[in-house]
Amino acid sequence: MAEEPVVIVGAGLAGLSAAYHLRQYGMASLLYDKEDRAGGHTRSHAHEGFIFDEGPHVSFTKDAYVQELFAKSAGTYHEFLSTQLNYYHGAWLKHPALCHLHGLPVETVERCLVDFFEAQRRSHPAPTDYDQWLRQHCGSYFTEQFAARYTRKYWTVEPAELTTDWVGARVYAPRIEEVVRGALQPQAQALHYIQRCRYPAAGGYEAYTRLLQEGAEVRTGCALAELDVRRHRALFANGQAITYGSLVATLPLPVLVQMMTDAPRDVRAAADRLRWTSVALVNVGVRRAELSGAHWLYFYDEDLIFSRVSFPHRLSPQNAPPGCGSLQAEIYYSRSRPLPTRQVLERTLEDLRRVGLLRADDELVVTATQEIAFANVIFDHAREEAVRCVHRFLRAHGILPCGRYGEWGYLWSDQAVLSGRRIAEELAGSAVSSTVVSGGSRNREA
Numbered sequence: 382m383a384e385e386p387v388v389i390v391g392a393g394l395a396g397l398s399a400a401y402h403l404r405q406y407g408m409a410s411l412l413y414d415k416e417d418r419a420g421g422h423t424r425s426h427a428h429e430g431f432i433f434d435e436g437p438h439v440s441f442t443k444d445a446y447v448q449e450l451f452a453k454s455a456g457t458y459h460e461f462l463s464t465q466l467n468y469y470h471g472a473w474l475k476h477p478a479l480c481h482l483h484g485l486p487v488e489t490v491e492r493c494l495v496d497f498f499e500a501q502r503r504s505h506p507a508p509t510d511y512d513q514w515l516r517q518h519c520g521s522y523f524t525e526q527f528a529a530r531y532t533r534k535y536w537t538v539e540p541a542e543l544t545t546d547w548v549g550a551r552v553y554a555p556r557i558e559e560v561v562r563g564a565l566q567p568q569a570q571a572l573h574y575i576q577r578c579r580y581p582a583a584g585g586y587e588a589y590t591r592l593l594q595e596g597a598e599v600r601t602g603c604a605l606a607e608l609d610v611r612r613h614r615a616l617f618a619n620g621q622a623i624t625y626g627s628l629v630a631t632l633p634l635p636v637l638v639q640m641m642t643d644a645p646r647d648v649r650a651a652a653d654r655l656r657w658t659s660v661a662l663v664n665v666g667v668r669r670a671e672l673s674g675a676h677w678l679y680f681y682d683e684d685l686i687f688s689r690v691s692f693p694h695r696l697s698p699q700n701a702p703p704g705c706g707s708l709q710a711e712i713y714y715s716r717s718r719p720l721p722t723r724q725v726l727e728r729t730l731e732d733l734r735r736v737g738l739l740r741a742d743d744e745l746v747v748t749a750t751q752e753i754a755f756a757n758v759i760f761d762h763a764r765e766e767a768v769r770c771v772h773r774f775l776r777a778h779g780i781l782p783c784g785r786y787g788e789w790g791y792l793w794s795d796q797a798v799l800s801g802r803r804i805a806e807e808l809a810g811s812a813v814s815s816t817v818v819s820g821g822s823r824n825r826e827a
């Protein structure tokens with residue numbers, strides 16, 4: 382009897398990777414995605430000769446397997462050391478700002494240093510939230526003036542609302558000598574956790590999905606609308622209904638639980654506690670290539686609408702027509718911090734001019750906004766327990782959560798690929814054991 386294909390909802394990197402690795406185990410799968418093409422957050426969008434990704438994407442993976450997969454997919458890629466700058470009250474500081482305070486008003490430098498030394502001098506209990514982590518590693522003044530402001534703009538919450546388990550290498554904890562040297566004179570050193578980067582030469586970041594897409598059976602335009610987890614039935618918004626044996630879910634957990642006709646109250650309540658950010662992207666194509674020496678910039682000032690601006694044409698010259706440059710501004714919002722205005726494009730252009738990235742006489746070839754409903758999972762204090770509750774229920778009903786929004790974590794693109802591979806291994810493993818036990822098909826329904 383032929384095996385029933387594994388159903389995968391969501392054809393982003395994680396879903397595509399699950400299907401790709403299932404194929405290597407000789408197992409068939411069918412992917413369903415609500416969009417008109419696969420790729421999820423790693424899709425790239427072309428406008429008038431410019432290419433914009435869904436938020437700035439570079440690959441900085443150290444995983445040799447993913448490096449090779451991406452390299453084969455892209456064919457040719459650029460490799461470079463990334464550079465970042467921070468904007469604070471009209472000054473441009475290297476990254477991380479605390480190690481490059483030279484040039485700021487003396488009073489600001491002094492207060493940053495005094496509080497930083499004070500924090501270093503004391504012994505601290507293990508931090509229980511991100512605010513404590515910041516104060517212990519960076520000092521209170523820097524925390525309040527820089528990091529907390531950025532947190533509000535990027536994470537849309539107060540630092541105390543966040544846990545510390547996502548921090549890892551993402552936020553730099555500077556050493557005393559680095560802070561002192563950077564206060565005394567300009568420093569060249571770069572201490573960003575993303576240093577050596579790769580980016581496809583052509584086609585935008587999406588080119589990294591090419592190998593995973595080859596041979597994948599994808600049903601596009603199929604938005605999952607209803608899930609009967611006990612009968613293993615899925616209904617799509619276009620009216621199509623299917624039954625499944627195993628279902629891999631890469632769509633966001635809160636959306637998935639909402640679709641379940643028979644999720645118990647505690648699981649619904651847990652899903653309601655999950656928080657995330659959305660992002661409005663403002664994409665700008667300019668008839669001028671010299672826009673910035675950096676690959677991306679961070680903005681601390683709360684009166685500037687964006688938290689980050691990046692330059693797609695600096696990742697690959699093929700991302701813009703000759704003689705042109707491009708910018709992408711990110712404006713994060715969530716249930717706790719709505720978009721400050723509906724005039725996002727106008728406000729962004731105005732603020733880009735205020736900080737000197739656009740000139741009054743610049744010819745804007747493209748201006749477009751794109752809203753991404755799910756950007757980052759918010760690591761608040763309720764997340765871990767809520768995710769555990771939802772996952773327990775899903776797995777008990779043969780649904781395997783996968784990818785950034787299925788695992789509900791801070792997964793980069795390489796980790797999304799590895800998440801899909803893990804699920805394929807798990808399914809292949811259980812197929813072998815169920816064959817041994819029953820001698821027949823693993824799936825209950827055809």
Ligand SMILES: Cc1cc2nc3c(=O)[nH]c(=O)nc-3n(C[C@H](O)[C@H](O)[C@H](O)COP(=O)(O)OP(=O)(O)OC[C@H]3O[C@@H](n4cnc5c(N)ncnc54)[C@H](O)[C@@H]3O)c2cc1C
Nearest residue numbers: 391393394395415421422436438439604605784785793794
């Ligand atoms: C702003 C931003 C910047 C990033 N920068 C980087 C970076 O520099 N480097 C890096 O490595 N990673 C980066 N990432 C992370 C990377 O984009 C993700 O790890 C990866 O794309 C996640 O893939 P996924 O398949 O898990 O999720 P997704 O790509 O979200 O795939 C989920 C799929 O489910 C589909 N779907 C949703 N709802 C339904 C439904 N109801 N029915 C059917 N289908 C549905 C969606 O259309 C989508 O295709 C960034 C992410 C963001 C948001």
